[in-house]
Amino acid sequence: MDEPVTASVKRSIAKLPVAAAIVALIGLADAVYLTAHHYNVEPVPCGAAFDCEMVLTSPFATLGGIINWFGPETMAPTGSVSDIPLAAFGAAAYFVAFALATFTAFGDRRMWKLFGAQVALMAAFSGWLIYVQAALIGAYCQFCLISAATTFTLFIIFVISLFIRPKTT
Amino acid sequence: MNNTKNVPEKKSNTPILIIGVVLVMALLAGWYLLSSPKTASNTNTNTAKANTANTGKQTTIPANAPLGANPPNQQGSPTALVTLEEFADFQCPQCGVVHPIMNEIKSTYGSRIRFIFRNLPLTMHDKSYDAAVAAEAAGMQGPNKFWEMQNLLFVNQKAWTADPNYRAVWKDYAQKIGLDVAKWENDMAGIAAKSRVDEDLRRSKGLGVASTPTLYINGVDVPFQQMNVASLKQLIDAELAKAAPQNQAAPAAPANAGNTNK
Numbered sequence: 001m002d003e004p005v006t007a008s009v010k011r012s013i014a015k016l017p018v019a020a021a022i023v024a025l026i027g028l029a030d031a032v033y034l035t036a037h038h039y040n041v042e043p044v045p046c047g048a049a050f051d052c053e054m055v056l057t058s059p060f061a062t063l064g065g066i067i068n069w070f071g072p073e074t075m076a077p078t079g080s081v082s083d084i085p086l087a088a089f090g091a092a093a094y095f096v097a098f099a100l101a102t103f104t105a106f107g108d109r110r111m112w113k114l115f116g117a118q119v120a121l122m123a124a125f126s127g128w129l130i131y132v133q134a135a136l137i138g139a140y141c142q143f144c145l146i147s148a149a150t151t152f153t154l155f156i157i158f159v160i161s162l163f164i165r166p167k168t169t
Numbered sequence: 170m171n172n173t174k175n176v177p178e179k180k181s182n183t184p185i186l187i188i189g190v191v192l193v194m195a196l197l198a199g200w201y202l203l204s205s206p207k208t209a210s211n212t213n214t215n216t217a218k219a220n221t222a223n224t225g226k227q228t229t230i231p232a233n234a235p236l237g238a239n240p241p242n243q244q245g246s247p248t249a250l251v252t253l254e255e256f257a258d259f260q261c262p263q264c265g266v267v268h269p270i271m272n273e274i275k276s277t278y279g280s281r282i283r284f285i286f287r288n289l290p291l292t293m294h295d296k297s298y299d300a301a302v303a304a305e306a307a308g309m310q311g312p313n314k315f316w317e318m319q320n321l322l323f324v325n326q327k328a329w330t331a332d333p334n335y336r337a338v339w340k341d342y343a344q345k346i347g348l349d350v351a352k353w354e355n356d357m358a359g360i361a362a363k364s365r366v367d368e369d370l371r372r373s374k375g376l377g378v379a380s381t382p383t384l385y386i387n388g389v390d391v392p393f394q395q396m397n398v399a400s401l402k403q404l405i406d407a408e409l410a411k412a413a414p415q416n417q418a419a420p421a422a423p424a425n426a427g428n429t430n431k
Contacts, residue, residue: 025191032195036202053380054291062262095195099188106184138295 017104020157024098027150031094034087034143044143051139060132061085090147093122097154116158123155230376230388237287237372238365242308242315246280250412251387251405253282256289256373258381259300259322260330267382267396268323274401282405286319288369289381296335301366303339306356310348317346
């Protein structure tokens, strides 16, 4: 990192975190929208090929539902911590990803590694959520797929960044 | 910006500023989305529903609608002046939320209302059709058994929904409410319980009810936002008041319904 890098390579590196920050913003908007939906119980507009309510009201849409799925049964009254929608965690994750990408774009390269670790975890979880929609719920919601797409995009951006490392002279 | 030197000292505050602005915007957007549907029109259908309930009978039940399971699962008095008809799915979380509200309404009004429960297992919920059949099969050992099973299914909704061995869980419920478990299992496999669920489904299809929970009070669709104790009481009281001058001869309320005779 101490070595000087050529201006063009440096510019292409700087572009990736900016792109990542923008993509993370899309994910953040999507997740905020879904979180609000969860609490005001408004049906979301849903395309004909999707069944958003099915997905968003499934047990997999909340923290408690996920915990129940993996662990011992715990009765979760609505309004409790268990009722926190996954979308809220998504929103937090996108926000952190955005912050890390922004710090990177402004020169703090260490943040990019954290970003990479975070989006790798997010991508893995998104993959699982797609499996849940396909295999366990049998329905999709486009807002969930948008979220998965943004997460995968973030991950791909990070992977690309690994391949265009600055060449040391 | 392109002149970023390799010397990392003197960090600018710009990223923190940008991140702060985004955080504030995200929080504001969330807050706006949360509060807007009650005031503004977020989705046309819901405002239409709300208007209907406030202004008059538009989404009423047509006379030629399929009747549903007969006799229906009902509580209160069959001759009451106010009829509540709920369409619910045992796996739908909002139905689980509305369940205790309905219980409170039922205990408040007793025989001054007629409460009908319709099964509307949504096709994509993997266990809700079976759950509806399980409740109907319980009901074949007495109407009270239906309601006891219905209650257990809603109260423990999250537990059995997430349990691959949900049938074993239901069996525990059947034992708990004192069913003849062998007969109950037999009835679950039989045609009669299923056809009751199917008849309820035909009714919801005929009425165009596609989401749960859906509630009609004297045939008028109640928007989900009003499915709380206070709003429902208002609606029911209004219906009771409407009917009262013509017909005072409502059946006497049971003991637990006596405290709201305003």
